[in-house]
Amino acid sequence: MQLRHFQNRDLADVWQVASESLRERYDPTLFTQLVPFWPDGLLVIEDMGRVVAFVFGVMSGVQHARVLMLAVDRNYRGAGLGTLLTQEFFRECGKKGIRQVSLEVRASNIAAQRFYQRLGFFTVRRVSKYYSDGEDGILLLRYL
Ligand SMILES: CC(C)(COP(=O)(O)OP(=O)(O)OC[C@H]1O[C@@H](n2cnc3c(N)ncnc32)[C@H](O)[C@@H]1OP(=O)(O)O)[C@@H](O)C(=O)NCCC(=O)NCCS
Numbered sequence: 001m002q003l004r005h006f007q008n009r010d011l012a013d014v015w016q017v018a019s020e021s022l023r024e025r026y027d028p029t030l031f032t033q034l035v036p037f038w039p040d041g042l043l044v045i046e047d048m049g050r051v052v053a054f055v056f057g058v059m060s061g062v063q064h065a066r067v068l069m070l071a072v073d074r075n076y077r078g079a080g081l082g083t084l085l086t087q088e089f090f091r092e093c094g095k096k097g098i099r100q101v102s103l104e105v106r107a108s109n110i111a112a113q114r115f116y117q118r119l120g121f122f123t124v125r126r127v128s129k130y131y132s133d134g135e136d137g138i139l140l141l142r143y144l
Helices: 008-021 028-034 081-095 110-118
Strands: 002-005 042-047 050-061 064-072 100-106 122-127 137-143
Touching: 002 081, 008 028, 008 042, 008 050, 008 064, 028 050, 042 081, 050 081, 064 081, 081 100, 081 110, 100 110, 110 137
Parallel strands: 064 100
Antiparallel strands: 002 042, 042 050, 050 064, 100 137, 122 137
C-alpha cells in the first residue's frame, strides 16, 4: 500500500470510490479542476495498482484549509486508511502554515462525525440544506 499525491491518471479510480461512497454527485471535471490550486492537498492511497482511498482539500484562506471529499473504498474501511490520509493532510497543511481545517459532513452521517471527532474536530454549527438533496450539513473545525 502506498500513500502519495494524486496524479491525473488516478481520476477514474477516485471517481469510482467517490461515486460508491459519497451521496453527493460531483461533476467529474471538479476533480481535475482542483489540481492546479493545491496539488499537495490531494492525497490517495493505492493498493495493488488501484486507488482505494483519497482526500481532496483546498486552501480557502491564508491559514485555512477545507476538506472537500474524503472516502475509503467499502472493503478497506475500519483499517486506519481514513485516519492516515487525514493525518497526512494535516502535515501538508502544516507545511503551508495552515492553522485551521474545516469540513462539512451530512447530519445523518454519524459514523463520519465520530471519525472526525476522534481526529480532533469539533462542531461549529449546523448548516441548513447544505447538500443538493436538501440535507443539512454539520460544519466541523479543527485547529492545527
Ligand atoms: C468515514 C471514513 C472516511 C473513515 O475511514 P476509515 O478508513 O474507515 O476510518 P479508520 O479506519 O481510520 O477509522 C478510524 C476510527 O473509526 C472506526 N471506524 C470507522 N469506520 C469504521 C468501520 N466501517 N468499521 C469499523 N470501524 C470503523 C475505527 O475503528 C477507528 O476507531 P479507533 O481509532 O478508535 O480504532 C470511511 O468510513 C468512508 O469512506 N465512509 C464513507 C464516506 C464518508 O462518509 N466520507 C466522509 C464524508 S465527509
